[in-house]
Amino acid sequence: MRIRPVSRGPVPGAARAAVLAGAAVLTGLVAAVLASRRLRAVEVIGDSMLPGLRPGDWLLVREGARPAPGDVVVARHPARPELLVVKRATRRHGDGWWLESDNQAAPGRSDSWDFGAVPDALVLGRVVARYWPPSRAGALTRGALGEQAAVTLGRPAQRSEQ
Numbered sequence: 001m002r003i004r005p006v007s008r009g010p011v012p013g014a015a016r017a018a019v020l021a022g023a024a025v026l027t028g029l030v031a032a033v034l035a036s037r038r039l040r041a042v043e044v045i046g047d048s049m050l051p052g053l054r055p056g057d058w059l060l061v062r063e064g065a066r067p068a069p070g071d072v073v074v075a076r077h078p079a080r081p082e083l084l085v086v087k088r089a090t091r092r093h094g095d096g097w098w099l100e101s102d103n104q105a106a107p108g109r110s111d112s113w114d115f116g117a118v119p120d121a122l123v124l125g126r127v128v129a130r131y132w133p134p135s136r137a138g139a140l141t142r143g144a145l146g147e148q149a150a151v152t153l154g155r156p157a158q159r160s161e162q
Contacts, residue, residue, distance in 0.1 A: 043056070043059075044086055049087070061127050072089075073099065075122050096123070127140050
């Protein structure tokens with residue numbers, strides 16, 4: 001009986017198709033998870049949340065999650081609703097939240113010291129994780145910017161100024 005040897009190298013066209021199909025399935029699964037958990041991805045721009053959050057960090061925001069004092073949140077800027085801001089919710093103030101930058105000395109920073117309390121309706125959600133860059137990925141804990149277990153997801157679709 002003779003046995004024909006199996007090729008050890010991949011078939012270039014088939015391998016490429018398999019990788020692309022796998023990537024498409026993974027992208028679809030990530031999108032489904034994000035949609036089912038009401039997660040939004042945003043990019044940090046600016047220095048107002050240094051040292052914990054840096055420009056270029058990508059964050060996952062749980063939309064509709066109620067913040068507590070110390071949480072990092074994403075909100076619509078009260079005077080410019082098209083602009084999203086990443087800030088720390090420091091305290092309840094009337095029917096909204098007092099949102100502050102961690103780095104008050106950042107050039108051009110804008111927070112509740114400038115525009116007052118942000119109404120609940122403009123607070124979109126609580127930041128639950130940083131997933132980019134991978135070296136700094138992890139869950140964000142209340143009152144501190146944690147560096148715990150890595151979260152790895154695809155590239156996001158929206159940018160957020162601080």
